[in-house]
Amino acid sequence: MSKLLMTRRRFLATTGCSVAAAPAMTPMAFASAPWDTRLVVLILRGGMDGLDVVRPIGDPAFAEARPTLAAGDGLPLDGFYTLHPALAPLHPLWEAGELGFAHAVSTPYRDKRSHFDGQDLLEAGTGFDVTTGATRDGWLNRMLQHVPGLEADTAYAIGREDLLMLAGAAPVANWTPGTRLDLSPQARRLFEMIYEEHPVYQAAVLEALDLTEDIAAAEAAAGAEEDDGAMAAMMAEASGNGAHMEMAEFAVERLRGDTRIAAFSLGGWDTHGKQATSLPKALRQLSDVINVMRVGLGPLWGKTGVLAMTEFGRTVRENGSHGTDHGTGGLMLTAGGALRGGKVYGRWPGLDEAALYDRRDLMPTEDVRAYAARAMEGLFGISGNVLSGKVFPGLDFSQAPRIVL
Amino acid sequence: MNFTPEIAAIRFGYGLSPHHAPPESVAAMVATLAAPDAMAQAWPIGSIDELYPEFQYLSDLKKAERNGDPDAKQKYRDWRAKDRARHAEMLRATVARALDAPDPLRERLTRFWADHFTVRGKGVSRLSVQRFVQDAIRPNLSVPFAEMLKAAVTHPLMMIYLDQDKSIGPGSAVAARNAEKGRRRGLNENLAREVLELHTLGVGGAYTQQDVRQLAELLAGMTLDLRKGVRFEPKRGEPGAEDVLGESYGGQKPQLSDIHAALEDIATHPDTAAHIARKLAVHFVSDTPPPALVEALRARFAETGGDLGAVTAAMLEHPEAWGPLAKTKQPYDFLTSGYRALGVSGAQLARLNLSKTRKALLRPMTLMGQPWETPNGPDGWPEDTAHWLTPQGLAVRINWAMTAGRSKEIELPDPRELVRTALGSQAGPRLEFAAQAAESRAEGVALILASPAFQRR
Numbered sequence: 001m002s003k004l005l006m007t008r009r010r011f012l013a014t015t016g017c018s019v020a021a022a023p024a025m026t027p028m029a030f031a032s033a034p035w036d037t038r039l040v041v042l043i044l045r046g047g048m049d050g051l052d053v054v055r056p057i058g059d060p061a062f063a064e065a066r067p068t069l070a071a072g073d074g075l076p077l078d079g080f081y082t083l084h085p086a087l088a089p090l091h092p093l094w095e096a097g098e099l100g101f102a103h104a105v106s107t108p109y110r111d112k113r114s115h116f117d118g119q120d121l122l123e124a125g126t127g128f129d130v131t132t133g134a135t136r137d138g139w140l141n142r143m144l145q146h147v148p149g150l151e152a153d154t155a156y157a158i159g160r161e162d163l164l165m166l167a168g169a170a171p172v173a174n175w176t177p178g179t180r181l182d183l184s185p186q187a188r189r190l191f192e193m194i195y196e197e198h199p200v201y202q203a204a205v206l207e208a209l210d211l212t213e214d215i216a217a218a219e220a221a222a223g224a225e226e227d228d229g230a231m232a233a234m235m236a237e238a239s240g241n242g243a244h245m246e247m248a249e250f251a252v253e254r255l256r257g258d259t260r261i262a263a264f265s266l267g268g269w270d271t272h273g274k275q276a277t278s279l280p281k282a283l284r285q286l287s288d289v290i291n292v293m294r295v296g297l298g299p300l301w302g303k304t305g306v307l308a309m310t311e312f313g314r315t316v317r318e319n320g321s322h323g324t325d326h327g328t329g330g331l332m333l334t335a336g337g338a339l340r341g342g343k344v345y346g347r348w349p350g351l352d353e354a355a356l357y358d359r360r361d362l363m364p365t366e367d368v369r370a371y372a373a374r375a376m377e378g379l380f381g382i383s384g385n386v387l388s389g390k391v392f393p394g395l396d397f398s399q400a401p402r403i404v405l
Numbered sequence: 406m407n408f409t410p411e412i413a414a415i416r417f418g419y420g421l422s423p424h425h426a427p428p429e430s431v432a433a434m435v436a437t438l439a440a441p442d443a444m445a446q447a448w449p450i451g452s453i454d455e456l457y458p459e460f461q462y463l464s465d466l467k468k469a470e471r472n473g474d475p476d477a478k479q480k481y482r483d484w485r486a487k488d489r490a491r492h493a494e495m496l497r498a499t500v501a502r503a504l505d506a507p508d509p510l511r512e513r514l515t516r517f518w519a520d521h522f523t524v525r526g527k528g529v530s531r532l533s534v535q536r537f538v539q540d541a542i543r544p545n546l547s548v549p550f551a552e553m554l555k556a557a558v559t560h561p562l563m564m565i566y567l568d569q570d571k572s573i574g575p576g577s578a579v580a581a582r583n584a585e586k587g588r589r590r591g592l593n594e595n596l597a598r599e600v601l602e603l604h605t606l607g608v609g610g611a612y613t614q615q616d617v618r619q620l621a622e623l624l625a626g627m628t629l630d631l632r633k634g635v636r637f638e639p640k641r642g643e644p645g646a647e648d649v650l651g652e653s654y655g656g657q658k659p660q661l662s663d664i665h666a667a668l669e670d671i672a673t674h675p676d677t678a679a680h681i682a683r684k685l686a687v688h689f690v691s692d693t694p695p696p697a698l699v700e701a702l703r704a705r706f707a708e709t710g711g712d713l714g715a716v717t718a719a720m721l722e723h724p725e726a727w728g729p730l731a732k733t734k735q736p737y738d739f740l741t742s743g744y745r746a747l748g749v750s751g752a753q754l755a756r757l758n759l760s761k762t763r764k765a766l767l768r769p770m771t772l773m774g775q776p777w778e779t780p781n782g783p784d785g786w787p788e789d790t791a792h793w794l795t796p797q798g799l800a801v802r803i804n805w806a807m808t809a810g811r812s813k814e815i816e817l818p819d820p821r822e823l824v825r826t827a828l829g830s831q832a833g834p835r836l837e838f839a840a841q842a843a844e845s846r847a848e849g850v851a852l853i854l855a856s857p858a859f860q861r862r
Contacts, residue, residue: 116527160774164781179772179797180800180804183803186842187843187848187852194857197857201857201860207796
C-alpha cells in the first residue's frame with residue numbers, strides 16, 4: 001500500500017466509507033508535509049548551452065570563441081555577464097532578486113558526453129562510483145524517504161515520461177496533464193458500478209475521476225480571479241506546442257494545494273546547428289513556464305524555489321554549423337521568491353584554452369548537486385547529514401553558497 | 406485449486422479469444438512448448454547477424470561523408486527510415502504471434518525472459534531489440550538456463566547496453582598501450598554486476614563486490630565489432646586466473662571458453678535457482694506468491710540443472726498456480742489481450758503502416774506508462790500492481806477502451822457476446838449487466854475492456 005496514492009478518495013475506498021460521506025472529511029484530517037515552502041525542479045534535456053544563456057562578456061576569450069553567437073545584444077546582468085535576449089521576459093525577476101544562476105557547474109559526469117547517461121546521472125544524483133545501470137532511484141525521492149508520514153501528492157512527477165529523479169520507495173504522484181476521462185453520465189455510472197467490487201481498482205479510478213474533475217474545475221474557474229486571468233493570457237501567448245504550459249499550469253494548481261514538490265522536464269536544448277534560432281525557442285518555453293508559475297502561484301511565489309538543471313554544458317567554441325557540441329561545465333537557473341537571486345553564483349574558471357576542460361569545454365568548478373542540496377536544506381530543513389549521506393551520497397556541499405533566503 | 410481453461414488462457418496467455426479455444430489441460434500447454442515454433446515462422450523476426458553488412462555500410466557512409474560525399478547524409482536518413490519501418494514491423498510481428506497463437510504460452514514466456522534479460526537499444530542498433538529477443542531468448546525457453554544466459558550475455562545488444570564493448574582488462578596488453586598514450590580506459594563492471602545481481606543470483610545472492618570485479622576481469626576479453634559481431638580479443642583480456650564465487654577460471658591466456666564455463670556454473674548456483682523460481686511465480690501468479698509454489702519451482706530448477714522446460718512445467722502442474730486471478734496486466738499485456746478479445750488477427754495488424762502502428766500500439770503503450778522497449782534500467786519493468794494501477798494509467802486505459810473498438814479496422818462486437826468471449830465466467834453479474842446497459846455498442850465494449858475483471862491476469 002505504501003506506494004499507492006493514499007488520498008482522501010483512496011482512503012475512503014479502502015476503508016469502506018461511502019463516497020457520499022466525503023464532504024465530512026477535510027484534507028486537514030491527514031498529515032501533510034511538515035513545511036510550507038515549494039520546490040520545483042525542471043530538467044532541461046539536451047544539454048543547455050549556459051555560455052549563450054548567461055554570456056561571460058567580461059572574459060576576453062569569449063567573443064573570439066563565439067564569432068556569431070556572442071553578438072552583443074544581451075541584457076545587462078552584473079557587468080561581467082549578460083543575459084540571452086530571449087529571456088527578456090524574465091529580466092524583471094533578476095532585478096527583483098528572484099532570478100539567479102550558477103555558472104560552471106556540473107554533475108560528476110565527464111568524458112562520454114552522452115545525453116542518456118548524463119541525464120541518468122543528473123536524476124540519480126549519484127557520483128562516479130555508482131554505475132548508471134545500478135541506480136534505481138532518484139535524489140528527490142531519496143530526500144522524501146527521510147520525511148516520515150508524507151502523502152503521495154506531496155510530490156508530483158508531471159508528464160508521461162518516467163522521472164528517475166522522483167522514482168523510488170517514497171510515495172509520489174504522477175499525472176499527465178491533458179489526460180481526460182470524458183465519460184457520459186451513464187458510462188460513468190456503469191464504470192463506478194463495475195469498479196465497486198474491486199477496492200484497489202476502485203480507489204484508482206475514483207482518484208482519476210477526482211483529479212480530472214479538479215482539473216476541469218480549475219480550468220473553469222480560470223479567469224474568475226485576477227491572477228488566473230493573467231495566467232490565462234500567458235497561456236494563450238505561450239510559445240511552442242503548449243505541452244510545457246500544460247505541465248506548468250498543472251504544477252501551479254497542485255502547488256496551490258497540498259503539493260510541495262513538482263518536477264518535469266523541458267526538451268529542445270541540443271543545439272548542434274543554427275543555435276541562434278534554435279536556442280531562443282527553448283528559452284522562450286522556459287521563460288513561459290517560470291512566468292506562469294510566478295503569476296499562478298501569487299503569494300506562494302514568495303515561498304517557492306525553482307531549479308532548472310541540465311545534464312551538461314556545451315563546447316566553448318562554436319562549431320562549423322553555428323551551433324555547439326556536447327561539453328561539460330554548464331549553467332543552473334534559479335527562480336522564485338524563496339531563493340536569493342539577482343546574482344550569478346559559481347567560480348568562473350576562465351575561457352583561455354588552458355583553463356578549459358579537455359581544452360574544449362567550460363571547466364566545471366562546482367557540483368550542481370551542491371546547489372540542490374542547499375535548496376533542500378534551506379526550503380525543507382533537511383539535515384546536512386541526510387543530504388551528504390543519503391540524498392547525494394558522498395557529496396560535500398559545505399562550500400556551496402546558501403541560496404535560500 | 407485446479408487447472409481451469411479460462412485461468413490458463415488469461416494467466417499464462419493473452420486472454421480469451423473468439424477465434425481460439427482456451428487450453429485443454431496442463432499437458433496440452435506443455436506440449437505447445439515442445440511443438441515447432443509456428444508463430445515465429447508465420448511472423449518472422451530476423452537475427453542481429455543480418456545487420457552486420459548494414460553496419461558496415463553505415464560506417465562506409467560516415468567515411469564518405471567526411472570525404473565530402475554530398476549524398477551521404479541523405480543515404481543515412483534513408484537507412485534510418487527503413488530501420489524505423491522494420492522496427493514497427495517487428496513490433497507488429499511480436500503482437501501478431503500473441504494474437505494468432507492458439508495457446509500463446511510461448512509468447513508470454515518470451516516476454517518474461519526478454520524482460521529478465523532487459524536490453525535497451527543504443528546507437529545504430531537502437532531499434533534492434535527484438536532481434537536480441539529472437540536470437541537469445543526465444544529458442545531457449547525449454548533448455549538449461551545456462552544456454553539462455555550465455556546467449557543473452559554474449560549477444561551484441563547486451564554487450565552494448567551494459568558497456569562490455571568498452572571494457573578492457575587492467576593488466577592487459579591493450580591497457581598498457583593505452584597508458585603509454587595517456588588514455589585512461591579500463592575495466593567496466595556493468596555487465597558483470599548485472600549478471601550476478603539481476604540475471605542469476607539476485608540482489609540478495611551470495612556474491613561480493615570481489616566476485617563482480619573478478620567476473621568483470623574474466624569477461625574483459627569479450628568485445629564487439631558491430632560490423633562483424635562479438636569477438637574475443639585476448640589482448641584486452643586480463644591475464645591470469647579469476648576467482649568467481651569460489652571457483653577459479655582461466656589461465657595465463659584469456660579465452661572465451663573460460664567465460665562460458667563461469668556462466669554455466671553461475672547458472673546452476675542455488676541462489677540462481679531461488680531467484681528464478683521466485684521471479685517466475687511473481688510474474689505469472691502473484692506479487693506475493695505462495696511459498697509452496699516458489700519452493701516447487703526452486704526444487705525443480707535444482708534437480709534438473711536449471712532445465713527451463715521442466716521448471717515451466719512444474720509451475721503449470723502446481724495447484725497453487727491455479728488460484729484466483731491476482732495480477733494486473735502490464736500495458737503491453739493489456740493492449741494485446743484487448744485486441745485478442747476483439748478478435749483482431751495478426752494479418753489485420755500486419756496491414757498497419759508505421760503511423761497506424763504508432764496509433765494502435767506504440768502511443769497507447771507510452772501513454773499507459775510502458776513505452777515499447779524502453780524500461781528505465783536493466784532490471785526491466787516493475788511487476789507490482791501498485792506501479793501499474795495509477796489513476797492516470799487507468800484513465801488512459803479507459804480512454805483507450807473507449808476508442809479501441811471504434812477503429813475502422815475492427816468490427817465492433819456485440820458487448821453481450823464480448824463479455825462472454827473475453828471473460829467467460831470471470832465477468833461476474835455486474836459486468837454482464839453493465840455490458841448490456843451501456844448507451845452504445847462502443848461504450849459497452851469499453852466497459853468490458855476497461856473493467857477490473859479484464860485488467861486482471
